[in-house]
Amino acid sequence: MNAFQRHGITHLSASSVNLFVAQPALWCASYLLGKRTAVGPAAHRGTAIECGVEAGLFDPDMPLEDCQAKALAKFHSLTRLSADPRIEKEREAIEPTVAIALNELRQYGVPHKPDGERQHKISYMVEGVPVPVWGYLDFEFEQHGIIVDLKSTLRIPSEISAAHARQGAIYAGPGGNWQVRFAYASPKKISVYALENVEQHLRDFVSAAQAIERLLELSDDGEKLTRCLAPDLTSFYWGDASARALAHEIWGPSPDSAPPAVTAAVNE
Known part of the structure; x- marks a missing residue:
């Protein structure tokens, strides 16, 4: 062992x-x-926003208001027993972020659903690591060869963080066959960055x-x-x-x- x-x-x-x-x-x-x-309310906000955006991407005819309602319902289900004072601030960010993210990501089309599942699990061996590496892809746009990972934030970063770059290197798969993009969405804007130097980030x-x-x-x-x-x-x-x-x-x-x-x- x-x-x-x-x-x-x-x-x-x-x-x-x-x-x-x-x-x-x-x-x-x-x-x-x-x-x-x-986890705190910020993480629950991210989960809720992803729920609303996911619903709107896989069903491109779903009205924005319904997508936002799904996101708010998810947030409520995750925080209903919490007394954390930050909950209200995080809730306020959900509806505008869902709207901005869907406006951007619906341009990519409908994501692929491997085996009928909306979130695609990957598992493979990486050279130099003796146990399998797992990951879960947010949105796999097979027709474009692009994987998009949605990041909810209140402040848009100027570049992909080192931690996210390591994550993206795993998502790119063996040989880095997919282009990985990170979509950083806030209540006011969204910035999408393509991951470069995948091999270096995989080495990291x-x-x-x-x-x-x-x-x-x-x-x-x-x-x-x-x-x-x-x-x-x-x-x-x-x-x-x-x-x-x-x-x-x-x-x-x-x-x-x-x-x-x-x-x-x-x-x-």
């Missing part, structure tokens, strides 16, 4: 590897100790995956490995109350345990 398998890790994904790069302590808590934290992914493997090779004791790292509680990754409670549980109380000033980040 390789180091991943000894720790019960059967596959990797871009989100897993990106979490390790950004917050290795949280990665260990999540994947070695099985302690997952709740492999390098990060191998760093995880080297860590796991040090011990079969997941708790010991987790305690070798310390959480950065100033990061938005630890902004949710459940995440801070988890940090307290594993590493004990910290003077930095107060919630950071969280701004809405691009949803993964």
Whole structure:
């Protein structure tokens, strides 16, 4: 058994590897100790917007208002039991973002549905990584050879982030046969960027995956490995109350345990 398998890790994904790069302590808590934290309203906003945009792309005759209603209903279902004060701000962004994203992406046509499923799962071996790599494609426009990944944000970035570039390199598939585009949509505008230098970003992914493997090779004791790292509680990754409670549980109380000033980040 390789180091991943000894720790019960059967596959990797871009989100897993990106979490390790950004917050290795949280990665260990999540994947070695099985302690997952709740996501905040910004993530739920992204899920809701994707729901509305997906409905409008696969049914090009669906009225915009119906797509927006689906998005709002999804957001409500995800947040109805939460008292997070950020919910209202995130809800306000949903309808205009759905409208802007659909106006742009409906130009691509109707996405392909492999095996009848709207979201396409990919799984394949990447050289240098001993376990399969999984991914889920948002919108696969087979007629154009383009994969579009929708990112909901309140602020449009000027370029594809390093984390998203690693994600896109996985989505491009073996040999990079598909062009991957990231559509960053906000309530005011949308910017679509095509991923370049796919091979380099794939090498970056492999390098990060191998760093995880080297860590796991040090011990079969997941708790010991987790305690070798310390959480950065100033990061938005630890902004949710459940995440801070988890940090307290594993590493004990910290003077930095107060919630950071969280701004809405691009949803993964």
